[in-house]
Structures are given as C-alpha cells and as structure tokens.
Amino acid sequence: MTYILKPKFHHPDLPKNKLGFTHRDYEGSVSTLCAGCGHDSISSAIIQACFELDLPPHRVAKMSGIGCSSKTPTYFLGQSHGFNSVHGRMPTVATGASLANRDLIYLGVSGDGDSASIGLGHFAHCLRRGVKMVYIVENNGVYGLTKGQFSATADAGSTSKKGVGNTDEPIDLVSMAILLGATYVGRGFSGDKEQLVPLIKGAILHRGIAFLDVISPCVAFNNHPGSTKSFDYVREHNDAVNKLDVMIPREAITAEYEPGTVVDVTQHDGSTIRLRKLEEAYDPTDKLAAMAYIQERHHAGEVVTGLLHIRHDSGDLNDRMNTVEVPLNSLGEAELCPGGAAIDAINAGLR
Numbered sequence: 001m002t003y004i005l006k007p008k009f010h011h012p013d014l015p016k017n018k019l020g021f022t023h024r025d026y027e028g029s030v031s032t033l034c035a036g037c038g039h040d041s042i043s044s045a046i047i048q049a050c051f052e053l054d055l056p057p058h059r060v061a062k063m064s065g066i067g068c069s070s071k072t073p074t075y076f077l078g079q080s081h082g083f084n085s086v087h088g089r090m091p092t093v094a095t096g097a098s099l100a101n102r103d104l105i106y107l108g109v110s111g112d113g114d115s116a117s118i119g120l121g122h123f124a125h126c127l128r129r130g131v132k133m134v135y136i137v138e139n140n141g142v143y144g145l146t147k148g149q150f151s152a153t154a155d156a157g158s159t160s161k162k163g164v165g166n167t168d169e170p171i172d173l174v175s176m177a178i179l180l181g182a183t184y185v186g187r188g189f190s191g192d193k194e195q196l197v198p199l200i201k202g203a204i205l206h207r208g209i210a211f212l213d214v215i216s217p218c219v220a221f222n223n224h225p226g227s228t229k230s231f232d233y234v235r236e237h238n239d240a241v242n243k244l245d246v247m248i249p250r251e252a253i254t255a256e257y258e259p260g261t262v263v264d265v266t267q268h269d270g271s272t273i274r275l276r277k278l279e280e281a282y283d284p285t286d287k288l289a290a291m292a293y294i295q296e297r298h299h300a301g302e303v304v305t306g307l308l309h310i311r312h313d314s315g316d317l318n319d320r321m322n323t324v325e326v327p328l329n330s331l332g333e334a335e336l337c338p339g340g341a342a343i344d345a346i347n348a349g350l351r
C-alpha cells in the first residue's frame with residue numbers, strides 16, 4: 001500500500017508553528033500497520049511533539065531497527081533524515097552517527113524484541129555511554145512482525161492469544177535504563193497522548209540519553225484478557241507518578257499548581273520541566289528510590305508511568321569524548337592533515 005501517495009492538501013486555516021509549518025508537514029507516508037496498533041498513536045504523539053517544539057525537520061535523524069515498531073519512522077517526519085538499520089542494532093548505528101555529527105537530533109525507535117532480545121547488549125552500551133539521543137521502545141510484549149511470539153518484556157504469568165502461559169521473568173527496560181545511567185527515563189502508554197507528548201518533548205530537549213518505554217498494545221497478537229500489555233490491562237493498572245509540562249525558554253512559567261506538589265527541573269537549554277506530583281513521595285531525581293518504587297509496584301501488578309528519573313547534571317558522550325563541534329564530513333584538509341610540526345609536537349608529548 002505504500003505506493004499510494006498521501007494527498008498534501010490541507011485546510012488553509014490549519015494552525016502553523018513558528019517555522020510556518022502545519023502538523024501535516026511533520027507527517028510521513030500512510031501507515032501500513034494493523035488498524036488500532038498502538039505504534040500508530042506513538043507516531044502521532046511524535047508528530048505533535050515535533051510540531052509544538054518548532055523542530056526544523058531537516059535537523060532530525062530517525063534511526064530504527066527491525067519490527068513493526070521499527071517501520072514506524074516511515075510514517076512520521078517524512079522530510080527528516082532516516083536510517084532503518086539491522087535487527088537490534090539501532091542504538092549502535094545511532095552512536096556512530098551521533099559521534100560523526102553532533103549537530104542533529106537523533107530520534108531512535110525500537111521494539112521490545114529489537115531492544116530487549118537480540119539488541120540487549122547494544123541497548124545497554126548506548127545507555128551507559130550516554131549517547132545524545134531520544135531512544136523510544138514501542139513495547140507490546142511480543143514480536144508483532146513475526147506473528148506474536150512472546151518477547152523478553154512479556155510478564156511471567158501473562159498468556160498468549162491461544163492461552164499458552166509465559167513462565168519467564170520479564171526484562172524491565174526502565175529499571176535497566178536507570179541502572180545503566182540514563183539521565184532521562186520515562187514510561188508512557190500509547191493510549192495516553194496527554195502524558196506521552198510532554199514526555200517526548202522533554203526527551204527531545206534533554207542533553208544526554210533520554211529513554212522512553214512506551215507500552216503499545218499489539219491488537220493482532222497481544223490485546224486479549226490474560227495479557228498484561230493490552231489496552232484494558234494498562235488502563236486498569238496505570239500508576240502515574242507525575243504529570244508533566246514542558247516549557248521552552250520563550251514561554252512564561254506560570255504557577256498553576258498547589259505549592260508543595262510541583263517540582264521544576266531546568267534543562268541545559270533553559271527549558272523547564274514542571275512535574276506535578278501525583279505520588280507525593282515520588283522523587284525522580286532519587287535513582288535508588290525510583291528503582292525500588294518501580295519494582296515494588298511491578299510486583300503488585302501495577303504499571304508505573306510518567307517521568308521516572310531525571311538528572312539535572314546530565315552530559316553526553318560527545319562532551320566526554322570532546323568531539324568536534326562540526327560534522328566530520330565538513331572537516332577540510334587543513335584540519336585533517338595539520339602537518340609534520342603538529343605530529344612532532346604530539347609525539348614529543350608522548351615521550
């Protein structure tokens with residue numbers, strides 16, 4: 001169906017952002033996913049977040065692996081760069097791209113099979129290195145593309161559509177992300193755009209690795225009673241710890257919440273993340289407490305969502321490796337071949 005071009009006509013009164021773009025300018029090709037797939041709602045949330053942040057599409061690079069989830073970058077930001085890589089290798093390809101050009105905004109999309117099975121090592125090293133990117137896992141607990149086998153994030157005790165029980169313990173990607181040192185970690189639900197759009201906006205503005213685990217039900221293979229990744233289960237067991245607003249520097253910060261229930265976190269670019277606490281005791285800057293809370297609620301059958309962990313003093317791999325400010329492909333002969341005297345000076349410094 002991808003040969004059907006989506007008409008570009010739109011109503012002349014559609015709202016425009018600061019760049020003069022409408023929402024439609026951030027869309028991609030027509031989706032070929034199953035009708036009702038959670039992944040399509042995540043694409044729509046990404047489109048809304050990029051539109052609201054006034055992102056120039058040419059400054060974004062979409063990275064993905066293999067799976068229904070990894071197909072989705074075709075369906076948003078049709079005017080951005082894109083690289084659909086190999087199964088599980090998205091984080092590694094993104095690491096290389098980010099080191100070669102620190103100027104782009106990297107938006108990685110992966111699946112639970114892609115990141116928690118074949119790509120688990122790649123996921124882990126990307127997070128511990130703090131690659132400057134947004135890393136989204138569209139988590140449905142199954143390999144959707146290959147017809148619904150349990151993935152490594154399926155909960156022990158959940159049943160397949162045909163009634164077979166999963167006996168293996170799940171990998172909890174948000175707990176792993178916090179443990180590995182990710183500096184912005186959130187969990188969302190494809191069925192809750194009001195929470196998901198600000199989570200994505202905050203992730204894009206974050207300096208460092210921003211990881212989002214988004215529960216995204218697979219309507220074809222994992223949306224039945226007995227599944228803990230179904231729309232009904234997540235709606236009934238959703239424990240949102242905070243509500244998020246993202247304010248970019250030009251926006252006035254208004255005090256609209258009760259004192260004592262609000263935490264403001266200022267990011268490197270001056271943007272402010274305002275968290276309205278729903279769970280009084282939850283502090284996303286306390287790494288150990290956050291991990292304990294997520295595990296405790298998981299054992300009680302709850303799905304904790306919201307901004308789960310953030311570090312104010314985040315940095316990224318480019319900072320630590322002191323990479324050049326400009327893309328590598330723009331370096332000329334003078335920078336790449338500084339001449340014999342410079343080499344002699346380096347050698348002398350090593351003696």
Ligand SMILES: Cc1ncc(C[n+]2csc(CCOP(=O)(O)OP(=O)(O)O)c2C)c(N)n1
Pocket residue numbers: 066067068069070087110111112113114115118138140142143144145146151
């Ligand atoms: C090296 C390799 N091994 C296995 C496959 C087969 N395969 C394709 S997609 C996929 C799993 C996709 O699951 P997930 O990442 O959860 O994405 P979803 O389709 O659920 O969104 C597998 C095992 C492959 N394409 N390449």
Ligand code: SF4
Pocket residue numbers: 032033034036037038039068069140144145217218219220221
């Ligand atoms: S098989 Fe599942 S994950 Fe894939 S498009 Fe259909 S509903 Fe979505």
Ligand SMILES: [Mg+2]
Pocket residue numbers: 067111112113138139140141142143144151
């Ligand atoms: Mg999956």
